[in-house]
Amino acid sequence: MKVSFAFLYYTGFEMKKQEGSMRWRKKWWQSSVVYQVYPRSFADSNGDGMGDIPGITGKIKYLKELGVDVLWICPVYQSPQDDNGYDISDYRAIYPEFGTMQDMEELITKCQDNGIKIIMDLVVNHTSDEHPWFIEAKKSTENPYRDYYIWRKGKDGQPPNDLKSNFGGSAWEYSPETGEYYLHFYSKKQPDLNWENPKLRQEIYDMMNWWLDQGIAGFRMDVIDLIGKIPDQKIKENGPMLHSYLQEMNEATFGSRDSMTVGECWGATPEIGRMYTDPKRKELSMIFQFEQIQLDKKAGGQRWDLKPLDLPDLKRVFSKWQTELEGHGWNSLFWNNHDLPRIVSRWGNDGAYRVLSAKMLATLLHGMKGTPYIYQGEEIGMTNVPFRTIEEFPDIETQNIYKERLKAGFTKEETMHAIRAKARDNARTPMQWNSTENAGFTEGIPWYRVNPNYTKINVEQARKDPDSIFYHYQKLISLRKENDIMVYGTYYLLFPEDEDLYIYTRTLGTEQWLIVCNFHEKTRTFRCKQSGQVLLSNYKDTPALDKMTELRPYEAVIYRMERKDVSREVHAQDHSSDFEFDIELE
Ligand code: NOJ
Numbered sequence: 367m368k369v370s371f372a373f374l375y376y377t378g379f380e381m382k383k384q385e386g387s388m389r390w391r392k393k394w395w396q397s398s399v400v401y402q403v404y405p406r407s408f409a410d411s412n413g414d415g416m417g418d419i420p421g422i423t424g425k426i427k428y429l430k431e432l433g434v435d436v437l438w439i440c441p442v443y444q445s446p447q448d449d450n451g452y453d454i455s456d457y458r459a460i461y462p463e464f465g466t467m468q469d470m471e472e473l474i475t476k477c478q479d480n481g482i483k484i485i486m487d488l489v490v491n492h493t494s495d496e497h498p499w500f501i502e503a504k505k506s507t508e509n510p511y512r513d514y515y516i517w518r519k520g521k522d523g524q525p526p527n528d529l530k531s532n533f534g535g536s537a538w539e540y541s542p543e544t545g546e547y548y549l550h551f552y553s554k555k556q557p558d559l560n561w562e563n564p565k566l567r568q569e570i571y572d573m574m575n576w577w578l579d580q581g582i583a584g585f586r587m588d589v590i591d592l593i594g595k596i597p598d599q600k601i602k603e604n605g606p607m608l609h610s611y612l613q614e615m616n617e618a619t620f621g622s623r624d625s626m627t628v629g630e631c632w633g634a635t636p637e638i639g640r641m642y643t644d645p646k647r648k649e650l651s652m653i654f655q656f657e658q659i660q661l662d663k664k665a666g667g668q669r670w671d672l673k674p675l676d677l678p679d680l681k682r683v684f685s686k687w688q689t690e691l692e693g694h695g696w697n698s699l700f701w702n703n704h705d706l707p708r709i710v711s712r713w714g715n716d717g718a719y720r721v722l723s724a725k726m727l728a729t730l731l732h733g734m735k736g737t738p739y740i741y742q743g744e745e746i747g748m749t750n751v752p753f754r755t756i757e758e759f760p761d762i763e764t765q766n767i768y769k770e771r772l773k774a775g776f777t778k779e780e781t782m783h784a785i786r787a788k789a790r791d792n793a794r795t796p797m798q799w800n801s802t803e804n805a806g807f808t809e810g811i812p813w814y815r816v817n818p819n820y821t822k823i824n825v826e827q828a829r830k831d832p833d834s835i836f837y838h839y840q841k842l843i844s845l846r847k848e849n850d851i852m853v854y855g856t857y858y859l860l861f862p863e864d865e866d867l868y869i870y871t872r873t874l875g876t877e878q879w880l881i882v883c884n885f886h887e888k889t890r891t892f893r894c895k896q897s898g899q900v901l902l903s904n905y906k907d908t909p910a911l912d913k914m915t916e917l918r919p920y921e922a923v924i925y926r927m928e929r930k931d932v933s934r935e936v937h938a939q940d941h942s943s944d945f946e947f948d949i950e951l952e
Pocket residue numbers: 449452453489552588589630704705
């Protein structure tokens with residue numbers, strides 16, 4: 367099969383118009399790269415087997431070497447740790463096993479000294495049931511804190527309705543003190559807050575300002591699209607008041623500061639994404655949307671109902687977001703986080719092509735328009751765990767889902783197969799620093815087993831090897847720092863239906879880049895008549911664009927197009943002009 371794609375240059379005032387509107391929108395977080403730290407598994411400074419804040423401080427030099435400019439720190443607040451810190455019992459105190467408030471201040475200051483900003487996890491859809499507000503609220507229906515949470519009477523001895531918790535089972539828990547049920551979209555130790563209550567909202571804004579005053583640069587907002595819920599109508603995500611609450615929050619807290627915010631929004635469409643991120647609406651800087659992340663589950667099923675990824679689907683989803691937010695908002699770019707399996711095991715190849723495929727995935731993602739996020743260990747190509755039994759997957763969600771799936775009639779084999787592929791435990795094993803015992807993560811007994819491949823996959827090894835994944839990420843980050851086109855260039859997809867190759871352009875003013883990624887192991891013929899210079903590749907001997915004849919397994923290249931007439935502006939999406947280049951694929 368031979369397909370070709372004509373790509374056309376265009377001179378137009380449209381681009382000038384776009385650039386003009388873009389200029390007033392430039393923000394520091396658009397050219398930043400964020401690194402996500404899961405403190406519990408990052409670095410243990412005191413040998414108790416649990417990562418901690420001084421452990422993070424001790425790795426600032428490493429993060430600086432990688433080149434990232436923002437750290438997102440998962441929750442370190444006081445918490446019973448039912449959901450590893452996403453169940454907060456005191457927003458203004460630190461969980462002692464992670465350190466002290468003084469440790470936090472030191473981390474913030476040292477990061478600032480090194481030009482690194484910190485964003486904290488803001489978990490305000492729910493608290494812990496051990497938060498003083500809830501302890502008060504459950505005492506009586508008259509308690510002043512009662513209305514901080516969501517209470518309903520049961521129906522015929524049953525919960526008020528059939529709303530489900532995201533961790534399995536009913537979203538309602540009976541509270542014997544008052545004979546009513548409270549709502550919890552996560553574990554029963556995570557009661558949902560009632561955002562309809564203005565007093566509660568004000569308490570949250572005060573707390574946010576208190577943290578901003580400590581010198582943090584903003585927030586990652588946990589399941590923020592749930593705060594407008596209307597449980598009686600079974601509305602969970604995207605409730606009618608959601609955006610009003612966010613506008614109010616923006617005005618009361620970070621809006622007047624030079625901050626960055628990113629909302630976790632599982633239920634967002636690009637249209638909703640524009641509502642959150644259009645600067646005119648004064649809500650958030652960007653959101654995490656999860657459409658692409660859900661492409662390997664069966665339609666209508668849960669994420670445990672596995673289905674292979676179809677590359678044209680991935681292109682369709684990414685391109686939709688790239689295009690629809692262009693000029694109206696801002697995208698985040700991520701493959702991994704603490705809730706997702708490791709990308710190299712999921713959509714790359716964690717066997718013979720681990721290094722090549724991890725670099726390909728990094729190139730594909732960082733080449734797009736948006737703020738990239740790197741999850742700890744991604745930069746060295748950490749993989750899913752090879753564990754077999756359910757006992758080896760301690761996470762609360764995994765444990766609940768296991769029971770639920772068996773009850774629903776799935777076999778143990780099927781259930782464990784899905785858990786191995788998708789459980790968030792995969793992302794939570796300790797960071798692999800070196801090949802000494804426990805991967806250099808702790809001198810004690812780690813809270814969770816180290817992935818046994820740490821003897822080969824670790825930071826020390828990666829830093830010694832000039833061809834490592836680590837240096838590929840480092841180059842991607844420095845390319846972004848040096849080239850406005852990587853931050854602001856318009857994205858345009860070529861060959862949407864090709865099943866192996868992901869090819870797109872970025873265009874800014876008179877400059878154009880071509881990003882070519884072979885997503886699979888199959889070698890593919892590739893020819894292009896235009897000349898282009900290799901800016902970055904995961905193979906050492908990738909030729910210039912006009913000399914290219916084939917794309918090898920997982921080959922990924924960023925080309926800078928060489929243009930004869932450099933005075934002309936290029937427009938990514940317009941096909942109505944005089945100048946074209948041809949790509950032929952077989
Ligand atoms: C999303 C967080 O990322 C996840 O880890 C947590 O369990 C839930 N929200 C509940 O807070």
